[in-house]
Amino acid sequence: MRKGTTVYPAPRYPGLSALAGLSVAHLARQPATCPRDKLWGEWIRVVCGHHGQPPKEGSSSKLHADDYFLVDDQTAATAFCQDMVALLLPEGLHAPEGISREHSKTVSWPLAGLMVLADWLGSSQAFFRYHSEPLPLDDYWFNHALPAARQAIAHNGLGACAVAPYCGADRLTDFIDYLHTPTPLQHYAATVTLDPGPQLFLLEDVTGAGKTEAALILAHRLMAAGHGKGLYFALPTMATSNQMYRRVGAIYRKLYQPQSTPSIVLAHSARQLVDDFTRTLQQPDHGYGPQEGSASMHCNAWLADGNKKALLAHVGVGSIDQALLAVLPARHQSLRLAGLRDKVLVIDEVHSFDPYVKTLLCQLLRAHAAQGGSAILLSATVPHTVKTGLLNAFRAGLGLAAEYVEPDPHYPLTTRLAAQVTLATPCETRAEVRRTVAVQLFDNKAAVLDLIAEEAAAGRCVCWIRNTVDDARQGFAALQARLPAENLHLFHSRFAIGHRLDIENRVLDLFGKHATAAMRRGQVLIGTQVLEQSLDFDADIMISDLAPIDLLIQRAGRLQRHARHADGQPADDGIERRPAPRLCVFGPPPDPEPKADWYGKVFAGAQYVYPDFAKSWLTQQALLAAGCIISPGVPGQAGAVRQLVEAVYGDDAEARVPAALQQASARCLGEAMSQADIARFNSLDLGKGYCEGSSHFWDEEVNIPTRLGAETRTVYLAEAGDTPESGLRPLYRDADPLRQWSMSAIRLPSHQLQALSADWKQRFAAALAQLHSEQPWMSEFDLVLPLQPDEQAGQWIGHGCDADGRPVTVRYGLEQGLLLK
Structure with missing residues (x-):
């Protein structure tokens, strides 16, 4: 190390940052300062943990430099720190005042992420070149280091982008050009009162009610009000992430001032295979012209070369897994947490996760609230118990005690949570998605196959969602002799990624929003659960294997999803003219006193996918009694969405389970509790601050499970x-x-x-x-x-x-x- 014409002896052993940190602590304990040894110790861990995890501290929390460094090393580091203090803190290095130990532990996590980022950027010889000749320290700092830092930040897509002002509820088309007539939920998002500080919104509405646009409006308002500088849109799967990436990419630049060039990133493990994303990559040697920078999506290549950096982009869309890694002991998780710190976190389909992921999600919401972040949660069918857990997790992050949330029978429903308020507000839904879907139960597979063949022969577009890949294959094989090969399609997870993406695109062409009547006529799609959330497709007739009610409601959302004329041609006026929608559910014969193998006798494979047979039985009984799904329905109405969900997941549902199915129900409850315990064990104890004791283990992210299985x-x-x-x-x-x-x-x-x-x-x-x-x-x-x-x-x-x-x-x-x- 060099200062002026004086050369600091180079340390003979690695660990310079640790030694520098100890030197700073030593300076801070000089008589002229107010000692806060424990606080300094916590901040030293941040400095020493920039390689991705907190430093190992052994059996003692005291670090002794003499055990690791020679005297010359310590002298060099101390001299360097003294000169840096004189340069940057001419009034002397004082211990931090006005910060509590608890708050210090909270901020230690994003601060650790900042240190990782500084280390990565500062290691680039493209900007921070070696100097063979001595320089005065102030010359190097002001004339070399600071300009290089500004260049590195800008070059790597990390520069600040000014947020655009909110356009106002009466000018939403300035933000999303097709919102000429906002839905009630979108109007709520455009006008609801915003509170000071971190806040959470839970938006519950039927499929097709415009939840995505409502979330984007609300996120823009929060950003414009100073509650975030960007957003991350988290979804359950890679396929749903790909779809949302295209939708958010179309409008994300309007979140920022016109002259800004914000980055948008797709964050999941297979994003390099998505053409829409790879086309956005801005290569390091490519500069954008004045017009080019405002025309389309782009992502800096440095941000895109690894998911660890992805959450640093101004706007991100990706799988929930990338956000969950922020609260797991995955190396460099602090970089993800730092990336989320100034983001509005939007999470879609919050009802769809298993107990393990739900528990991690609660940990994430708690951490996000604690570091000042706001969140928006979206769902069509969230059970009351899940809702209560999510709200109380955010409360805990705000430092508030958990509260019992009184079940609200209204649906759609919006919930607003901040430090001073918890308010649930009923909301209307748009007229076009108000509908009654007739439910017809089948217990004969041959009758289902006959129905599909008949409907396809009549020119209708049919979809059958099966519960396993093997069942989907069997259904596909049974129909091959009855339908033209060009009219029959199979979609599941057991295809190579390239072939799967090809099938996905073909499905969207034939069954998607813009497909014509001629393209759709007589088309039949057989698939698995990947269809219920992944693709924006539209069927005239929907058939589903029996599954828990929330999944059936989700699958029914793909039934007549887009307004069409009777012949299947898209209806530009938004008025649906096809016959009344019908959901056909194939399953075991209804039985008020079923035996233990009631579900498994029909679904040999699916009994392991949905092992809580009680939920499936309760679902069948609820549909049998109602005969329909009413979206949204009114409180107490048979077939209303809320009524159906609580009939299966409500507090009193367990009392109605037949004795023969109670064992399976109890086994699944125990498994759910076990998954939640595993999630709590795996996740970081953020309350301890950035230290080795915050986790039982640290590892690379590929070895840290965001999902069980x-x-x-x-x-x-x-x-x-x-x-x-x-x-x-x-x-x-x-x-x-x-x-x-x-x-x-x-x-x-x-x-x-x-x-x-x-x-x-x-x-x-x-x-x-x-x-x-x-x-x-x-x-x-x-x-x-x-x-x-x-x-x-x-x-x-x-x-x-x-x-x-x-x-x-x-x-x-x-x-x-x-x-x-």
């Missing part, structure tokens, strides 16, 4: 040539050769496909070795699966073994995806 692994599907010497090439062909392997990947449970079979591994040993030498980025934990074409079957075939060493035959086809036998 069977361990999965990435399998790359490789097409083998005619001979083993021909090499391997990615199964999916893409215009971008750099993406072909990623587009050929699929995630599978590790226990189902653990390794290649011995003979398959031997046959392709040379080709696999060559591939790994050419593609060194492939992880040793991933599996490359060579596949050979089976031309007679129109498939590819490969051989592996499961976790128990049993042989597994793998078949892959473009029609049905991957099948293990």
